Every structure is written in C-alpha cells, then in structure tokens.
Amino acid sequence: MVKVSQVSENIIKIHMKIGITISAWVVKHENGSIIIDTGIRPMAPRILKEAARFGRVQMILLTHGHPDHVGGLAYIQEKVNAPVYIHGLEVPYITGEKPYPNRKKPTDYTKGFSVKQLPGDSRGVFHSMMGIDPYFTPGHSPGHTAYYHKKDDVLITGDMITSKNGRIGPPMKQFTANMDRAMRSTKTIQKVAPGKLSICHGEDLQYSQHLYSAFVNEYQSKV
C-alpha cells in the first residue's frame, strides 16, 4: 500500500513497503510542484496525484537511476512531460546505454523521454534549482546526488544513507558500487547540517552533530 507522510511545510514523502521501504518526494513550490525520484511503478499514480495538488509539475529531479528510483519515471513523464534532471554520470545507466557496475543488463527507464544533466559550473558545483541545492554524493552509484531544500532545511538523501531505529546506517551494501566512496560522501550531511534528513530506505531523522558522530564512530574505518 502506498502511503503519504508530511516531511516539512513544503515536502511530502510517498512511500511503500515491499520488504524494504521505498520513497519518493513531492515538493510544493510557488510555481507548482517538483517531484524528486519516482519510486517503483505502483507508486507512480499516487506521486502524480499528490503533485497535482500543488499545481503543474515543473521538474523531476533524480537522486540516481536505480530501478526503485526511476521505476515510475516513464509513467509520470507520459502525463506531465516535465524536464528531468540527473547527474551526467547517471545518464547512460537510465537510458539503457550501459549496465550499472556489478549489474549484467542495461535497461532504458526513460522510454524515449529525454533527460538533462544537472546544470553546474566547471568545478562540478551545481546550480540551485527552484530553491533546491543538489549535492554530488557518489559511491552508492557513480553520479548519486542528494537534494537540499533550503527553506525547509531538509536534506533529501536518496540512497546516500539508510536509517534504522533512529540511527543513520550505511547505504545498502548489495546495491552500492563503491562503499568507501559512499561513506566519504556522507560528510555532506555534516557540511549541510540540515534540520532533517529525509531518507529513501528508512524513516526520516532529525539531524544533530551527535547523530552523525554516532554513525561515524560505528563505521569509522570507512568514513
């Protein structure tokens, strides 16, 4: 069953439990709505319905191209035809050009719709988009990106981390391309120091220095 939770004033989380929890987000903006990740296909109609409450979908941002994040993309795009942004390194994996590291088969999740690279400068710093700052957090996947909503002070982590019992956990090992790199990317959490962490696979967490330190201590050798 698909469920909806309020993350903050302008952000809602659409989630579904199939063994693990899978989440996607809808952000309310003065010009309409923004979808962040598209979950698996059964979640797509609900994501669209929630987005429609805030007005026309202005853009779709993707944290990365794993199937549980882009499974609803083609369905949603068919209805809204909004610009889709993802880190340039992820593009060949979602257009079916090549398989993810350690995967056998490439898959085209875009079904012919175009995807754009997140705009940034030559040093790889992304431009802020409609009040959302993308942060390059590679490791779980080569071009993994987290999104920080400035006004609500929420960091949407995607799969950079997981959470369990009120604690931060590392990304899911079996789906993580480079765990050392993924662990280094978690420093973004401390750098941004948001009010809240909204996590795809797990419950959301109030950020504190202690929360992050506890995670580092537990997995120290890897951060």
Ligand SMILES: [Zn+2]
């Ligand atoms: Zn993933």
Ligand SMILES: [Zn+2]
């Ligand atoms: Zn995932």
